[in-house]
Amino acid sequence: MFATLAVSKCLSLPELMPLYEQGTRLISNDPMIAWPDRFFRGIDQALINAIKLDDAEAKLVVPQLSWLLTLATDVPAGWQAAGSWLIVMAILDPTAKRFAAVRQYLHRTLNVGHLDVFNALHAAWQDHIPSQWFDQD
Structure with missing residues (x-):
């Protein structure tokens, strides 16, 4: 599971799904496991x-x-990674409900103090989604 980020750069998402399923089982069984950060960075990539x-x-x-x-x-x-999943789902199925879910998630990201996550999502997705999605009034 430590290599999830490295592997995510050379394998396609369908090829990675068994790895993610195994990681999910491990995290579900032991939420205090030591490596979830690397695992989720790999999924985000x-x-x-x-x-x-x-x-x-x-x-x-x-x-x-x-x-x-x-x-x-x-x-x-x-x-x-959860924010990226919402964004990808909105790109694949562009509906008002999906757009609202992304905006709400970005707003919650700021509300809980994940400014670094908000900035990382903005940097990763600014070329793929409308910039107003990141405008938080």
Whole structure:
């Protein structure tokens, strides 16, 4: 699981899914496990790469990571991966409901004090989504 970030740069998201499923089981069984930060950074990188996938393939694989919204938010890297998942889902299925979910998540990110995560999400996704999504009034 330590190599998740490195592996995410050379394997596609569908190839990484068994690794993520195993990591999810390990984290679910032991929430205090020592390596979730690296694991979630790898997932975040894979999600950034996922928008380069064929739409049909991405629409099949990315929704399987919905568990990020419940399991991943205990560490900043997990919070960031969950935000990236919401953004990718909004790109793949551009509906008002998805856009609102992204805006709400970004707003919550600031409210809980994850400024570094907000900035990282902005840097990673600014070329792929409307800049007003990051405007927080």
